[in-house]
Amino acid sequence: MHAGESTPSRTRSLPSPGARRASVIGAGSFGTALAVLLARAGLRTTLQPRTAEQSAALTAQQQNAVYLPGVELPPQLRIEPASEGLVRADYVFLAVPSKEIASVVDLLRRGPLSGRSAVVSVAKGLVPPHGDPPSTVLRNALSGRAVACIGGPAHAQEMVHSGAGLVVASEQEELARELAQVFTRAGVVCEVSNDPIGVELAGAAKNAAALATGATEAQGPNAAGAAAGHIFAEVWRYAERLGARPESMIGLAGTGDLVATALARESRNRRAGELLSEGVPAAEIPQRIGQAVEALESVPLLASTLARVGIAAPVTTALGALISGEMPLPEWVALVRATVPPPARWRRPQRGWLRRLLAWLYRR
Numbered sequence: 001m002h003a004g005e006s007t008p009s010r011t012r013s014l015p016s017p018g019a020r021r022a023s024v025i026g027a028g029s030f031g032t033a034l035a036v037l038l039a040r041a042g043l044r045t046t047l048q049p050r051t052a053e054q055s056a057a058l059t060a061q062q063q064n065a066v067y068l069p070g071v072e073l074p075p076q077l078r079i080e081p082a083s084e085g086l087v088r089a090d091y092v093f094l095a096v097p098s099k100e101i102a103s104v105v106d107l108l109r110r111g112p113l114s115g116r117s118a119v120v121s122v123a124k125g126l127v128p129p130h131g132d133p134p135s136t137v138l139r140n141a142l143s144g145r146a147v148a149c150i151g152g153p154a155h156a157q158e159m160v161h162s163g164a165g166l167v168v169a170s171e172q173e174e175l176a177r178e179l180a181q182v183f184t185r186a187g188v189v190c191e192v193s194n195d196p197i198g199v200e201l202a203g204a205a206k207n208a209a210a211l212a213t214g215a216t217e218a219q220g221p222n223a224a225g226a227a228a229g230h231i232f233a234e235v236w237r238y239a240e241r242l243g244a245r246p247e248s249m250i251g252l253a254g255t256g257d258l259v260a261t262a263l264a265r266e267s268r269n270r271r272a273g274e275l276l277s278e279g280v281p282a283a284e285i286p287q288r289i290g291q292a293v294e295a296l297e298s299v300p301l302l303a304s305t306l307a308r309v310g311i312a313a314p315v316t317t318a319l320g321a322l323i324s325g326e327m328p329l330p331e332w333v334a335l336v337r338a339t340v341p342p343p344a345r346w347r348r349p350q351r352g353w354l355r356r357l358l359a360w361l362y363r364r
Helices: 029-040 052-061 098-110 134-141 156-162 173-185 196-219 221-241 246-250 252-263 268-277 282-289 294-308 314-324 329-338 352-363
Strands: 021-025 044-048 068-072 091-094 118-121 147-151 165-170 189-193
Touching (some): 029 091, 029 173, 091 098, 098 134, 098 294, 134 147, 134 196, 147 173, 147 196, 165 196, 196 221, 196 268, 196 329, 221 329, 246 252, 252 268
Antiparallel strands (some): 147 165
């Protein structure tokens, strides 16, 4: 676990692992893969698509032919619409885009939701209209309930067949460790963190940087690398202000996830950037790709959030303008190449007794 104190959690009197129940709301590629892993780990798992039609199709085909083709659903995996309720779930995973978190919170409030249920977000974006991290929204809306989030490089197809490097983050140490054990049983490496805001903002930065990389790759690797680096630095200044720690941005949840996304030809965010560079309007891109593209929604919200809190973010702001069609690609690339980061915050040498004390402590 990362350094720092964890928020004490209330006692979670859960049954043995084989008797625990998990519900996954959202049957896109990652939600479906997540449900498969949870079932493999021995949890009594229910996958809950957003519509009855999708639920019927998954039940009939025993695979998600639209979002995760070729992956057979385990026979023990139950499938039912999200409207069926969550009263028996020990863990409720929200595998929906960040813009839909608020509507799912309303669903959870209507319940019935078990008093012991922990809620876990897998969204990699901010929640409109104020640009809050998903875990913050969930903690505020579901007061007193244990909340966690998941990050890290985890493309759905590879995760199901070969594994992944996940990060589970929660202020409740017991919950984070429980979830890590679940994924370990499913054959997935899982880091434990008590920095959910850092992990979530690392995911938001990754999506924005991956889209920027796709948009600038044809102009050269220097431009693509500069775009990604500027965006990570701009988002980090916001994350730092909210109390996040740098290791969340440079570890699996941040740079690890960025490398995986930038290298993956099937990455939705990278492909969206490539289509933007070809002149395809942002409104047409999800239909071309066949799935929602989180960065197309989250980057403008991220830019407005950074502006609202007074953080200079020229590259993230310009990326939002590229998405909206207000900035042509050549101007975007020129801005990326010309942007100079803020001046370094120099560390001044310690003098006198304090310097001697620090030197003595270092030698020990």
